[in-house]
Amino acid sequence: MLDLPTICRRVSGRSRAFICGRSGGAALLFAILLPGLLGSVGFGVDYATWLVRRQKLQAIADETALAIVSDMQVGGYDRNRVQAVAESQVRSLAANLPAGDPITVKTQPVHRRTHANADNSFAPEPVDDRVTSPTGVRVTLSQRKRAIMTLFVTPHLTDIVVQATAEIVGTSRVCVVALDGSSADAIDLRDRARISASNCSVYAMSASAAAIDARDTSQLVALKSCAVGGYAGPSQRYQPVPITGCPAIKDPLAGRAAPPVGGCTYTNKVIGNWSDTLNPGTYCGGLILASGAVVKLNPGIYVMKDGPLVVGTDSPSPMAGPGNVHPHDVAPCLCYHNDVSQTDKNNMHCPKVSTSLPPASLSGDGVGFYFTGMVQPEPDGIARPMQFMPRSSVSLSAPTDDVMAGLLFFEDRTAPPNRKFEVLSDNARRLVGTIYLSRGTFLVAANQTVADRSEYTAIVAQRLALSQAPRLVLNANYNATKVPVPQGLGLTSAYPTLTQ
Numbered sequence: 001m002l003d004l005p006t007i008c009r010r011v012s013g014r015s016r017a018f019i020c021g022r023s024g025g026a027a028l029l030f031a032i033l034l035p036g037l038l039g040s041v042g043f044g045v046d047y048a049t050w051l052v053r054r055q056k057l058q059a060i061a062d063e064t065a066l067a068i069v070s071d072m073q074v075g076g077y078d079r080n081r082v083q084a085v086a087e088s089q090v091r092s093l094a095a096n097l098p099a100g101d102p103i104t105v106k107t108q109p110v111h112r113r114t115h116a117n118a119d120n121s122f123a124p125e126p127v128d129d130r131v132t133s134p135t136g137v138r139v140t141l142s143q144r145k146r147a148i149m150t151l152f153v154t155p156h157l158t159d160i161v162v163q164a165t166a167e168i169v170g171t172s173r174v175c176v177v178a179l180d181g182s183s184a185d186a187i188d189l190r191d192r193a194r195i196s197a198s199n200c201s202v203y204a205m206s207a208s209a210a211a212i213d214a215r216d217t218s219q220l221v222a223l224k225s226c227a228v229g230g231y232a233g234p235s236q237r238y239q240p241v242p243i244t245g246c247p248a249i250k251d252p253l254a255g256r257a258a259p260p261v262g263g264c265t266y267t268n269k270v271i272g273n274w275s276d277t278l279n280p281g282t283y284c285g286g287l288i289l290a291s292g293a294v295v296k297l298n299p300g301i302y303v304m305k306d307g308p309l310v311v312g313t314d315s316p317s318p319m320a321g322p323g324n325v326h327p328h329d330v331a332p333c334l335c336y337h338n339d340v341s342q343t344d345k346n347n348m349h350c351p352k353v354s355t356s357l358p359p360a361s362l363s364g365d366g367v368g369f370y371f372t373g374m375v376q377p378e379p380d381g382i383a384r385p386m387q388f389m390p391r392s393s394v395s396l397s398a399p400t401d402d403v404m405a406g407l408l409f410f411e412d413r414t415a416p417p418n419r420k421f422e423v424l425s426d427n428a429r430r431l432v433g434t435i436y437l438s439r440g441t442f443l444v445a446a447n448q449t450v451a452d453r454s455e456y457t458a459i460v461a462q463r464l465a466l467s468q469a470p471r472l473v474l475n476a477n478y479n480a481t482k483v484p485v486p487q488g489l490g491l492t493s494a495y496p497t498l499t500q
Contacts, residue, residue: 136167193466252488297364312392398433407431
């Protein structure tokens with residue numbers, strides 16, 4: 001290439017003066033650089049429009065995938081119908097875009113399966129729908145991006161290709177959701193424990209390989225059980241075998257508002273060997289029913305603030321009647337655990353023998369319990385906001401309206417983690433409604449059947465644990481009671497969502 005000094009030596013006259021002068025040199029330099037500058041600007045404009053078009057095409061792919069999965073919930077997967085729905089949806093959504101090349105639409109069925117990549121162990125992968133039932137669909141859209149500013153240099157840039165994967169998340173007729181996202185034993189069955197949920201589904205959110213663990217000849221029977229991670233124990237303990245690699249779902253009750261907490265209606269309320277009828281309100285220090293107590297609850301919300309709800313505790317010292325009972329005179333929950341040594345029970349001053357008084361009784365329809373505030377831990381360091389002792393009789397149903405409609409037990413979302421809500425009762429056969437413990441563990445350690453006389457019982461808890469050979473029955477007769485099923489559970493719990 002000739003440089004400016006060489007050019008100046010080869011030209012003469014006025015041309016030499018113009019070119020080799022200061023202004024002439026600048027003009028020539030600008031003329032030389034101008035095509036490059038215009039090209040850079042042109043490619044910048046084209047790249048920006050390419051990004052905008054790609055974003056719009058991605059939004060169309062997302063909405064199309066969701067529309068297909070919603071259609072699959074009604075009619076199942078049919079490849080011809082899925083393609084027709086996709087093309088119709090794309091035509092409709094692209095109608096407002098500037099005119100351009102046609103959009104190519106491709107659909108592919110996907111199913112969750114174990115993936116070789118440990119960082120994405122349960123990824124949706126393409127499947128043959130004639131062999132495996134798809135759980136979702138992958139939509140691929142492509143369109144030729146035409147040049148605007150660089151039309152004469154590059155008529156087209158490249159094909160824009162976008163993908164979206166949507167799946168049906170959740171399962172129909174859900175009655176158990178364990179919210180813990182990482183721990184083993186998020187659903188833990190031991191000591192010949194059994195869950196009977198033949199008409200509803202069980203969902204474990206934990207990504208652990210042992211998200212559901214059935215040991216010691218325990219058994220989980222469900223319409224369907226599903227784990228984000230995996231399950232432990234022989235497959236014979238599960239009917240049917242759990243589905244692994246399920247998509248994670250959000251807390252289905254995360255949007256439920258907590259009930260208001262007013263001033264103390266009662267303080268350190270203890271009912272001894274007599275009958276009583278209680279009204280809704282804020283029970284500061286909790287509510288304790290000792291052996292022999294017979295309590296009927298009027299409908300409404302019972303707030304347990306800074307204290308536990310205890311039903312059926314004995315006392316290491318005699319209790320004569322009203323006025324002679326104090327919360328410190330009742331035995332801690334650990335006194336009734338089979339795995340606590342006698343030495344530890346002696347140190348806790350547990351009663352040597354059970355009282356001759358009849359079991360405590362707690363009953364009420366249209367009642368909801370809200371647990372808030374601090375509860376003092378027991379000698380093992382665990383706080384227990386709810387304790388239904390072995391010698392207790394409990395029959396409860398949740399409210400049909402108001403802020404706690406459908407919720408039988410509701411734990412404050414700001415509560416300390418890992419608290420236990422324990423059912424040791426040999427007669428807790430009617431628990432109608434939803435048990436919502438977003439921070440705590442719902443523990444069933446009774447020797448008898450629990451909740452079998454309920455029209456429905458649903459559990460959404462951080463963890464669910466069963467021990468000491470109980471049988472927890474989770475009926476799903478949602479239409480047999482006026483107690484509503486909270487949105488996100490029951491028959492409408494499955495919904496389409498984007499997963500990639």
